[in-house]
Structure formats: structure tokens, C-alpha cells
Amino acid sequence: MDRTARRTLILVSTAELFGTSLWLSGTAAIPELTRIWGTDLSVGAWLTMSVQLGFVAGALAAAIFNLPDIFKASRLFAGCAVAAAVANALFAWVAPQSIPGALALRFLTGAFLAGMYPVGMKILSGWFRDGRGTALGILVGSLTIGKAVPFAVEGGSALPWEWIVLTCSGFALLSAVLIALGVEDGPYSAPQPPLDFHQVGAILHNRPLRLANFGYFGHMWELYSMWGWIALMLGASAGGQGRSVAWGAFAAISSGAIGCYWAGRVADRGAGIKSLHDRVARRARVTIIAMAVSGVCCLLAALVFEHFWLLFAVSVVWGIAVVADSAQFSAIVSEVSDRRYVGTALALQTAVGFLLTVVSIRIIGAIGEHWDWPWAAAAMSIGPALGILAMRRLRIVTPD
Numbered sequence: 389m390d391r392t393a394r395r396t397l398i399l400v401s402t403a404e405l406f407g408t409s410l411w412l413s414g415t416a417a418i419p420e421l422t423r424i425w426g427t428d429l430s431v432g433a434w435l436t437m438s439v440q441l442g443f444v445a446g447a448l449a450a451a452i453f454n455l456p457d458i459f460k461a462s463r464l465f466a467g468c469a470v471a472a473a474v475a476n477a478l479f480a481w482v483a484p485q486s487i488p489g490a491l492a493l494r495f496l497t498g499a500f501l502a503g504m505y506p507v508g509m510k511i512l513s514g515w516f517r518d519g520r521g522t523a524l525g526i527l528v529g530s531l532t533i534g535k536a537v538p539f540a541v542e543g544g545s546a547l548p549w550e551w552i553v554l555t556c557s558g559f560a561l562l563s564a565v566l567i568a569l570g571v572e573d574g575p576y577s578a579p580q581p582p583l584d585f586h587q588v589g590a591i592l593h594n595r596p597l598r599l600a601n602f603g604y605f606g607h608m609w610e611l612y613s614m615w616g617w618i619a620l621m622l623g624a625s626a627g628g629q630g631r632s633v634a635w636g637a638f639a640a641i642s643s644g645a646i647g648c649y650w651a652g653r654v655a656d657r658g659a660g661i662k663s664l665h666d667r668v669a670r671r672a673r674v675t676i677i678a679m680a681v682s683g684v685c686c687l688l689a690a691l692v693f694e695h696f697w698l699l700f701a702v703s704v705v706w707g708i709a710v711v712a713d714s715a716q717f718s719a720i721v722s723e724v725s726d727r728r729y730v731g732t733a734l735a736l737q738t739a740v741g742f743l744l745t746v747v748s749i750r751i752i753g754a755i756g757e758h759w760d761w762p763w764a765a766a767a768m769s770i771g772p773a774l775g776i777l778a779m780r781r782l783r784i785v786t787p788d
Contacts, residue, residue: 392515393515393516393574395570396512396515396571396572396574397512397515397516397523397526397527399567399570399571400508400511400512400527400567400571401526401527401529401530402530402563402566403465403469403508403563403564403566403567403571404504404505404508404527404530404531404534404563405530405531405533405534405537405563406534406537406559406560406562406563406566407465407472407501407504407531407534407559407560407563407564408501408504408505408531408534408535408537409534409535409537409538409559409560410472410473410476410497410501410556410557410559410560411498411501411534411535412436412535412536412538412539412615412616412641413476413479413538413552413553413556414435414438414439414479414483414490414494414497414553415436415615415616415619416538416539416542416549416552416619416634416637417483417549417552417553418432418433418435418436418619418620419432419620419623419629420548420549421435421484421490421549424483424484425487427487428757429620429753429754429756429757430750430753430754430757431487432753433616433749433750433753434491434494435490435491435494436612436616436749437745437749438491438492438494438495438498439494439495439497439501440498440612440742440745440746440749441495441498441743441746442494442495442496442497442498442499442501443498443499443501443502443742444498444738444739444742444743445495445498445499445502446498446499446500446501446502446503447502447506447735447738447739447742448583448735448739449499449502450502450506451731451732451735454583455503456506456507456510461510461511461514461573461577462511462567462568462571462573464503464507465503465504465508465511465564465567465571466564466565466567466568467503467564468500468501468502468503468504468507469500469503469504469560469561469563469564469567470560470561471496471503472496472497472500472501472560473557473558473560473561473564474557475493475496475497475500476493476497476553476556476557476560477553477554477557478493479493479494479497479553480549480550480551480553480554480557481550504563505531506738508527508531509524509527510577511571511573511574512524512574513574513576513577514574514575514576514577515574515575516574516576517576519656521651521652521653521654521655521656521715521719522649522652522653522655522656523652524652524715525648525649525650525651525652525653525655525715526648526649526652528648528652528711528714528715529644529645529646529647529648529649530645532641532642532644532645532648532711533641533642533644533645535615535641536637536638536639536640536641537556537559537638538552538553538556539619539634539635539637539638539641540634540635540638540642541555541556542631542634543631543632543633543635543638544631544635583731583732583735584729584731584732585732587728587729587732587733588732588736590726590729591725591729591732591733591736594724594725594726595785596668596724596782596785597721597724597725597733599778599779599781599782599785600717600720600721600724600737600778600779600782601721601737601740602774602775602778603672603675603679603717603775603776603778603779603782604717604721604737604741604775605741605744605771605774605775606679606770606771606772606773606774606775606776606778607675607679607713607714607717607741607771607772608741608742608744608745608748608771609745609748609768609770609771609772609775610682610683610686610710610748610769610771610772611710611711611745612748612749613745613748613749613764613768613771614682614706614707614710614768615641615710616749616752616753617749617753617756617761617764618636618637618640618641619633619634619636619637620756621689621693621699621703621756621761621764621765622636622637622640622696622699622700622703624693624756624760624761625693625694625695625696625699625761626696636700636703639700639703639704639707640700640703640704640706641707642707643704643705643707644707644708644710644711644712646708647678647707647709647710647711647712647713648711648714650712651674651678651712651713651715651716652715654670654674655670655671655674655715655716655719664723664724667723668720668723668724668782669783671719671720671723672716672720672779672780672782672783673783674712674713674716675713675716675717675720675775675779676776676779676780678710678712678713679709679713679771679772679773679775679776679779680772680776681705681706681708682706682709682710682772683769683772683773683776684769685702685703685705685706685709685710686706686765686766686767686769686772687765687766687769688702689702689703689706689762689765689766690762690763690765690766691762693761693762693765718734718737720782721733721734721737722734748768748771751767752764752767755767
């Protein structure tokens, strides 16, 4: 890793950490806002679900209009970071007076986040050929910590929820400065194949690609449900929200950085494997291990729910496993797809996966509210269980 690439990795990862602090800033405010609004979790859940829908819309718009190739990647990232920071700050002002306004601003925040997370990955891919798996693992780990930042601010201060939201907007503005002033496109930057809906039929007929997507959908069923509800689960276990609960949520989410780094290192060890079957099998093995551990943690969380510190310990291990395989699914899709439609395949994988999170967040929240949170935790295990079945099958059917 040369000096410029290392510097770029540090800057982009730090910017992603600060920028993605916006993602769950509304989620951290669910207990307060549902109290202010006089509503139940069916409304509060939309504070997370709106971000997911916005991200889908932003990602599809970026893919359809090929924005990362039309605009310089660093400028697109910085511009979206500023716009997301503004939308998030307005949310703090509007939310107490207007539920529709609050949800619209969370949607816009998610849409602008789509110009940060994928673009950051594109920037780093342009700087790394060797060691790309480790670099992207560090990046995904950084944004995982970023999503936990609102809970760290809540746990480390006595600030009201509005100031926690505004603090995250300040972090996002700092991320824009880091990218705008310190990051350039790398020597390995390449145009991304554009989104073409005419290629959907060919994608559906690609069996290895279908299996990889099914595995990813199982992973996504669990991932954002865990991230979205872990603070309320810990609060229910502890008998109320407080700083220990906020720090517990931060630890549970941010621990995912460990899993991301591990998966990236494993991916780099397989970089020299020439056989497509062997490369895919290696990546699939990583996803199976991660989903097996996280699925077991879903069930363990249900079993130890009445014991806060045991639940906290399980949650940290759960956090490590639940996100470790994220980058591997995208890598598998890029390898089993026809090169002519890899861009479309990745865009559709992301869109359908994040749409599924809207369903899972709503269902898991309803289970927690009406049947209690141990049942909600156990229900999350459905995703990794089905994902493992798909990835085990993928290891068999992938051609050389």
C-alpha cells in the first residue's frame, strides 16, 4: 500500500464514519418522538424505514443517470454529504410539529446517503487493486461504527434528542470537508456499467446470481432489523432507556467493524484463486459462517433477554457477525454476473435488498410491540437460516 493510497483510505473511511452517523440519528430518537407524537412503534418505525426507502430511491437514481461517472466522485460525495446534513438538521426542527414532514426529511437523508456510501466504495476501488478486500472491509467497518455514533453521543452526554441529531449533521459536514479537500480519484478508477432494465430477464435466468441474491436478502432481513431495534430491545431488557442502554446499542452496532475487517482479510487471501468456482465458494463460506453465528445470536438473545448483561454480551457478538458478510455478497454478484450487466445486477440487488429491510423492520417491530422482544429477536433468525440454504446451494452450482 503506497503512501497516497493509505492516506486516501484513512480520509475516506473517516468521512464515511462521520457521514453515516446520519443513518440512525432518527432511529435513536424513536422513544422521545413517539412520546411527543403520542403514537406507537408502528409510526416510530417509519423513522428508520423512510431512510431505507430514500436510500433505494437515491441508489436507483444514481444508477439510472450514472451519476458517479458523470460527476467527479469526491465532489458527488461531498455534495451529498452537505445535502444530507441539511435534511437531517431540518428534521430536528420539523419533527416535533409534523410527522409527515419528519418522515419526508428522513427519506431525503437516505436518498443523499446513497451518494456517499457506494461512492466511497468506488473511490477506494480506484486506489486499491491488491489489498482491495481489506480496504473495503475497513471502509464498511467505518460506516458500521458511523451508524452507531448517535447512540454514543446519547450515551456520552445529557443532550436532548434534537442536539444529538444536530451533532450528527455537524459530523456529516466535516465528512464533506475531508473528501472535498483531501481525496482524488485513483489510478484504477473505471466507469461503472450503467443500469439497464432490459437486462433484468437475463439476470433472472442466471441461477448462481439468483442464489447469491437470495442469500443477500436473508442477510438484509436480519441486518437492519437488528440495527434498528437493538436499542429498544436493550431498553426493554433493562427496564427503561438510559445511558447504559445507549452505550450498549453503540457497542452492539459498532462491533461490526471487527467482522468487516475479518471478512476483508479472508477475501484478500482468496484474491489469487483463478477458478471462479473456488473464489465464489470461498466467499460463500464467509457468508455462511457469518450468518450461522448471527442466526444463533438471534436465538440466544431471545433466551437471555431477561438478563441485561448477558443480552449485551450476545449483542456484541451478534453485531460482529451480522454485517461481516455484507461486502462479500456484492463481490459474489460481480463475479457470477455476465460482465455486460454487472452494474444492473448490483443496482437491483441493492434496491430489492433495502426494500426488504422496510418489510423486516416493520414486521420485527410489530412482533416486539405486540408479542414482546424475545419473539422479535428469534424471528430475525429466519433471514440467516434461509440465506445459509441459498449460499450452500451456490457453492455447488457455480461453474468453473
